[in-house]
Structure formats: structure tokens, C-alpha cells
Amino acid sequence: MFNLTVSENILRMVLGLGVLQGMLLAALIYFYPKGDRSVNKFLAGFILGVSAVMALPMIIHFVGWQNSFFVQSFPLIPGPFLYLYIRSFKETITWRKAWPHFIICIIWLIPIYFNLLKFSKLYPDSEMIPIQALRSPTTIFLIMGRPVLQVVYYWLARRELISYQRSLRHLFSETSRLDLNWAKFLVNGFLVLVGVFFISFPLLFVFPNNISLILLTNMSVGAPYIYIATYLGIKQYTIWQAQPGVNKETAEATIQKVVDIETNGTNGKKPKPVKTAQSDDRMDVLVKKIIALMEEEKLYQEAELTLQQVANKLQVPAYQVSQALNEGMMKSFYDVVNNYRVEDAKRLLLDEKSRNHTILSIGFEAGFNSKTTFNTVFKKFTGLTPTEFREKQNVLTTAS
Structure with missing residues (x-):
């Protein structure tokens, strides 16, 4: 029992520091001078949300499970912030x-309040939430419903990320400054x-005497x-920051039109605009x-050629250049x-x-800005x- 207490105290200390x-x-992200606050506020909210979830076991320990209804919706906070961050x-x-x-x-707090009220009257002197309360169908629904909703927001965020990644290929010829591997990690x-949490929740029923230790261990993963x-998010550029001379409003309008063009041309969910001979001639x-x-x-x-730079050269809106490439050449700007x-x-x-x-010098001469990009794109x-490629051609030349 002594070892268990020591383990819990160590975990509480680690979790508290986390x-x-x-x-x-979160404050660093929000006030970061080189970042875009309209975007970073959602990442800061996401970090705060994860931190609030990590703080749950400690808060419940201090206020008692009977009075903890006001923090029970904390696990619902990170998902929306993550989705809105990717969307921003x-x-x-x-x-x-x-x-x-x-x-x-807010809505989730109502059934949680009445459920806790019910069991706090039945077990007013219990220091830990009783196993009978955990086994209640209502409790299981309220607890497991939270991660289910977070999976929904994971799916929404992932869908937005895929859409964003696809749209970059219509705006940039080189996307290393907008590398999204970190966003995939996020x-x-x-x-x-x-x-x-899905994995650890059943352990609460198997080891009801170790509820506190299981929750503390579970939450420590977030640190x-x-x-x-945070480290990777601070270094991320937005679309408008990656295009010198292009303001946020122009970049947003362009990407929305580019997304619309791609949607009309690929999945068939929206009707294509009716083409005329005159519009076809302009496209050609x-x-x-x-x-x-x-x-x-x-x-x-x-x-680092961009769609906007080509549009400026041609003195036409950027979305028209994208449309010409998509419909006239059946390729993205990147390709x-x-x-x-x-x-x-x-x-x-x-x-x-x-x-x-x-x-490397040949790659630079052809327009690539790094050896890594040159190798990746060439392959x-x-x-x-x-x-x-060079070695293969040398062998063929020697053989002939």
C-alpha cells in the first residue's frame, strides 16, 4: 500500500508539472509574435483543453467525486479546438x-450532475467513486460517450487536413514550408x-481499488x-504567411475558389458550371x-513559385489559373x-x-530548392x- 501511495504521489507531481x-x-503559442493569432488561439485552446483533461484526477481528488460534475465535460473540449484549428x-x-x-x-453537464447527485446520496462517505456507480449504464454512457464524440472530431479534423493538403498542390510548387507531417502527428x-482511455477504462472494473493510479497513469500520457x-505548432506557416505580398483575405478567397473548382471537377457532388464556346476559347x-x-x-x-505569382504575370485572378490547369491540362499547379x-x-x-x-547544382538549376525535395519529386x-537516373543512363550509354 505504501508503494502504491508513493507511485500516486509521484504521478500527481509529474501530472501537476505537466x-x-x-x-x-498555451500562453506561449497565443502570444508568439511571429504567429497568426487568429489561428494559434485554437491551438492554444487545444493545449489548454488537453491540460484540463490531465488535471481531472487531481481536481477530483481535492473536491471529491461527489462535487466534480463541473469538470466532467473537460474531456469534450480538446476535440472541437483541434478541428477548428485545422480548419483555420x-x-x-x-x-x-x-x-x-x-x-x-454545457449540455453534457446536466445528466452528469443528476447522475452524480444520485450516487452521492447513496454513498455520501465514500472517498472513491463506488464500483456500483461505475457499473451503472448511465455512468458508462456518460463516460464512454465523451471519447466517442472526440473520435468524431478526430475524423472531422482529419478530413479537413486532407482537404487542406490537397488544396496546397493547387497553390504552391514547393510545399516544404507548409509541411503537414506535424499536423498529422497532432x-x-x-x-x-x-x-x-478506451483501453484503460475497462481496467477500472478489474482493479477498482486502483482507480486513482489508473487515471493518473492514463492522463500522464498527454504531457x-x-x-x-507546441514545439511543432509554433514553426508552422499559414498559407498567407508563405506568400509574400498576399494578404489573408486574398489567400482565403483564392483557396476557397480552388477547393470549389476541385470539388466540382472530381467528386460530382456539385454541378459543374455550364461551359460555352467563348469560355472554352478563353480557357485555351x-x-x-x-x-x-x-x-x-x-x-x-x-x-518557390506560387499560383499567385503566375496569376500576377498573366494579370488574371489566381483561381482562373487554377481552373485552366485543372480543366485544361488535367493537373494541379504543383504537378x-x-x-x-x-x-x-x-x-x-x-x-x-x-x-x-x-x-544538387542540377536540382537548383532546374528550380528545386533542396536536395531532399529534388530527390522526392524526381523519384x-x-x-x-x-x-x-544518371547512373542508369551512363550504363546504357556504355553498353551501346
């Missing part, structure tokens, strides 16, 4: 859009946290997660102008530009004059890395 750090990290990557989230997602947190890590989420003219920019002016050699870069790199790799040039289009 909660405190979570609050400080491409649009401004107003209070009107946000508040409906938090109504459930979303998938949240699912892991929810999954840990390293919020550290990593625009496609030819884009090809001319790439082949004659070699615009693809600009390392069009990088196809030209890969073809140019292949030409340079086979050119006798470039035989003594390094792979995607050819099935080989630049080095493998």
Missing part, C-alpha cells in the same frame, strides 16, 4: 462558426490519447504530447499563356510546375556539358532518384 507547463505553453488553416473562424461546437460541453496523436505539439488561351511562361520564360526555375522541373533536370543530367556538375515522376 498541467502547469501546458498552461504556459484556410479560413477565418469566427465566434459564430465556433460556438456551436462547444454547446455539447491529429493522429489525439486519436492515440483517446484510444488510451509529452503537448510539448511536441490561358493554358497556352501558362505553357509559354513555363517553356519560353522558364518560370518553373523560380524555386505542372514540377513536371517541367523534372524534365529540365533529366535534360541536364544527360547533357555532356553538365557531366561534372553535382546532382515520384520517374521512379528513380536523380543519382539512379
